[in-house]
């Protein structure tokens with residue numbers, strides 16, 4: 222396990238009083254993390270670890286690279302920090318950026334309340350520093366805090382952290398948020414510092430507290446997680462309130478209207494040049510619009526959610542990659558975001574799960590191993606997910622059946638090998654570890 226992961230978990234345990242616990246953290250995507258081969262969910266935590274000096278964007282803007290970049294704007298009246306990365310990365314970022322300028326920190330601007338953006342606030346904040354966020358962050362931070370216990374476990378699974386030995390971290394805390402921002406705004410906020418102009422614009426998308434920082438003198442837009450190099454996580458597997466596809470569209474339009482010449486996402490590399498930025502943003506917006514509209518069309522035609530998850534694919538000209546968010550998860554996120562959980566089948570109104578009858582069906586079929594034999598056939602036919610469904614049923618009937626557990630391990634490993642998606646890989650790794658533990662018992 223990389224050192225940074227241990228540090229991160231350490232911070233999450235110790236820093237329970239601070240908003241940058243692991244609640245809601247690490248929700249972004251950095252394409253460089255995947256370059257060396259198949260997605261490894263812990264690789265993103267190594268992002269930028271070989272950086273020796275801060276990246277100079279222009280005369281006043283500097284960037285420290287990480288899973289969650291940190292930006293610094295140097296002004297004659299103190300510096301402005303935009304996003305602060307994860308707790309484990311913030312010390313390195315601070316060292317790189319203060320090597321450029323160690324002037325007082327006038328402001329910290331948080332593009333949103335996820336932990337990979339707020340993790341270094343405590344490190345950077347000085348007595349006079351104002352911490353600026355969009356006003357929805359009050360509610361958003363309270364939400365993350367309310368589900369701290371659950372988010373810690375789900376982030377650990379999704380991103381490959383080891384929670385062993387840190388049981389304090391998984392205690393459910395329901396004490397409300399510790400408010401860090403001391404400057405809040407609704408739609409827009411402006412200030413000038415040492416001749417540098419800052420305009421903050423509400424651009425909700427991945428979260429409803431998201432903002433864009435606009436520096437008109439340089440036509441530079443710091444967009445947080447509104448744009449990264451993959452289809453966005455309109456739903457994230459670790460759990461989220463609905464994320465509204467049409468918010469992404471509106472917010473991208475707000476950024477496009479600024480006609481930026483420098484685009485600075487909080488994950489990945491800057492994009493330079495008005496034409497390149499415009500082309501990227503328009504394609505990103507079109508991909509989201511397409512998935513949204515196809516989902517709505519399918520819903521109105523009475524299609525069920527699984528059918529649409531399988532059918533809706535990005536056309537080639539809108540294929541912006543699915544290394545972080547999968548389109549099918551977003552389809553389901555949009556579907557259930559709009560309509561909730563009821564699928565129109567009378568049986569779904571009641572409190573018996575589909576799994577509650579698996580035992581009967583498996584017994585009728587001749588037991589877990591008979592079902593595993595059918596799963597094997599599905600595997601041979603490359604129907605890995607159907608095979609996994611059958612094995613889940615077999616294990617519902619006989620949870621410790623070694624044949625079924627071994628096959629579960631094989632299927633999950635095959636899926637893992639085929640996956641180039643960060644989040645999918647994380648959950649498959651989680652399942653693999655879980656099954657290995659059961660087999661060892």
Ligand SMILES: [Zn+2]
Pocket residue numbers: 247248249250289335337338446487488
């Ligand atoms: Zn992020």
